[in-house]
Amino acid sequence: MKTYPVKIKVNGKWKEAAVTARDTLLDVLRKKWLAYEVKNGCSEGDCGACTVNLNGKTVNACLVLALQANGKEVTTLKGIGTEQNPHPIQKAFVEKGGIQCGFCSPGMIMSSKALLDKNPVASRSEIREGLSGNLCRCTGYHKIVDAVEHVAKNNQS
């Protein structure tokens, strides 16, 4: 199959790969660059596990072709916080019990960040709406909402 070169900035670092026309951003992130923090739950945009930030916009990486992301900047979960300097949302997910199996967490945390970047003091119902594109099967969402609400309340004060 014919391949095309792409150059994508991932968490601040330019990366290159040869991709086919049907390779998605998710394929290239996971398979070529081993960005395993981006999860694949359905490959068709229903579950939100592969949520990343693409040039400031929140996207499902499985719905973006790798070629469409050429020349753009991608931020994944690993781009928002580290062990030494975690993002407050990551810390809140840990401390408030927002993580069980953890498979939805990378996407969930990225969507939470996108929500709070736009609306730093989101209410519980705004949080529920903001996370409605990310499925979670373990937590029942309650503690995830607790975690995001905790950060929103800290933003308020």
Added chain:
Amino acid sequence: MFEKIIENQDKPKYNVIGKPKPRHDAWEKALGKTRYADDFTQPGMLYAKVLRSEYAAANLISIDTGEAEKLPGVEAVLTAKDVPKNETVTKFGQTHEVGGFEGFYRVLADKKIRFKGEAVALVAAETPAIAEQALKLIKVEYEPTEGVYDPIEALKPDAYLVGEKETNLICSYKVIKGDIEKGFEESDLIVENTYKTQMVDHAYLEPESGVAWIDESGIIVIRASTQVIEHFRGIADVLNIPSNKVRVIAPMVGGGFGGKEDITVETFIALLAMKTERPVSLTFTREESILAHGKRHPYVMQYKVGVKNDGKLVALEAKLISDAGGYIYLSPWILMYSTVTAAGPYDYTHVKVDTHSVLTNNTFASANRGFGGVQPCFAYESMLDEVAERLGMSPLELRKKNYLHTGDALVTGRVLEHAVETEQTAEKALAALGEPSKPKSSSHKVGQGFASGMLSYGRMCFLHDTSRSYVSIELDGSVIVRCGVQDIGCGQCSSLAQIAAEVLGVPMEEITVYFGDTALTPLAGTTTATRQLYMSGNATLKAARAIRDTILKKSGEILGITPERLELRDKRIYIKKGPQCTTSYGGSRGDIISSEICVDINQDRYLDLVAVVKACAADGLSLSNLAQFNAPARELVDFTTGQGQVFTDFTYGTHALEVSVDTETGDVEILKYISCYDVGQAINPLSAEGQMEGGAIYGLGQGMCEDVILEKGITKTPTFAEYLIPTSMDAPDITSILVESGGGVGPFGAKGIGEPSCVPSSPAFTNAVSNAIGVRFYDLPVTAEKIMRALGKI
């Protein structure tokens, strides 16, 4: 929201147990470091794909793989003839052979196609795209047959036969107590209904996945998303090699819920790795996961209840039929759970329960959270609300006259010797629910409802279940737990760390848990049946206590006092405060214990743990322990009467809801959701609450929206766009109320909560909706459309 009720003020005080703690695996997950099954690669790794049957019922005439094999990049194409032992049975690490509890299945389809999506052939190729292309080149000749898709039809004498046997009936069980005819004669009111529950999917976010390779010693290694690493035996059996030549590793699992209890990808990738001598990876697509993996059994349940005018339940006659789909898998186990819990946590004088599991050409069904306890709960709890209404009694009043308590006998005759606090959970849940809210408009109706339920934790006693855990303390005072649990996201490893931390006085953060590897961790059995906290928790407790005893004994020798006067916490050995304080440290090993390890701070006398550990090591004392915990073993129950002991203990609880129904649209908004359980002792209240909240919503999905729709065995809902699980917009906040009776058989008196937490969701939801609109429901899910039909609006 969290309310903790301490039932027993005299119960022991713990340092780590009972404290809400962030899970020890949470940071890695929050930072994106956890490597799940598919987050793994090996040099030279091939990609596998599975060819699946287009038909639900057909005879398999021939398979031609010639063209596929010729495709460049294809390394192997396998069919049933390539599988050393293609016909096999599920066995789940049980130590006891039990007739009837073996679920037949085929690795790859042969002779007869029994359900749509059944695996027919396997391909391994250099890229996923080549593997997919190869699937299209495999020519399969089918002869479609009529099939049978309704379990009642499948039981008829002239029914189409799903398998090769002369009947579609898999198994039948009974419970007989008293005289059912007499019971109905003595009843003032008899109510009879048929309830139906639908097929549902586990919908874990991580699809089935794994990588297999052959290591440098010739061992087949399989790193896969599984709840059961002990399938290494079943995999070896299929490969026709000795059990000790297969190693299974379970990394952190992205959700299980019973769906990764059966073998999924393991044998496929093992067969392909053996054939190609290269690593092989396989991850199911979401569609494959929904189409072709085990579901929750749909049930048809005929219930007939006789009751006195004063509300005393007299007679219960129940007939339950479960649709097992195309293969047996865990159907007999699940049916046994339904049989034992068919009457729920209630006392009936006369009981007759008949249960049957039946093959059809639907997607096969197997384990799913709640394991046969969910379906009857919908029936008995819907029934009791209707009985209460007919008697003019409140649903709580009726139940309070009939709840079982500690010391009462279950319908199987088994006396419940451990804590039974169902009534308390109902009272607390309803108190928390409070008075109904005002409807927000004239077209909205508000209703309240609740349901109580029970489910065992730990496996059936006649399986003679065991678990092992190894605990060691290192020379720097850090602690290792090696335990072959599979961590499927419920905090299995974290709770073991918490138990070891409590016993050894070491912070939870300083404990490493090695888990889920048949080569490196002692076998701990399945992560199923809500058994890991109970079984492996007890094994870990036992191992940690053995080490603590060694440390305290040595400390006693050093200090010249008895170990009973010492306690271990905060990495120190303290002398318990008492009348006589020793000032002499002239114990037996005063020679090697210098004064620097004996320090007085604020008059607290203690020894440093690390120094004592070093002293033990120097003396050649063992600082590790491998402990085995055996669940009580019982003989098989009598299947013709159901009398006997099937389970060690149960977890009981109640869900209570308030809903607002929009009678113009049928939409239901859940205004309040209370979940109250007796958890015995919460090891980690944050985790226990997490299970209760997650369980409530998992069960609610079955009540309000989830439905695997099949038409003649063909799945019409193969994606998350059609198979709808609750989103953050559908799920309400949950108020969790933890009752802690201390009366469980787990470590520190804990009961298991993982599966029981989802049992009463559907009837609690439907009882609340019925209370709002005055119409009862007999089948699930209760969607907006069903509500509009019930209201006569469509």
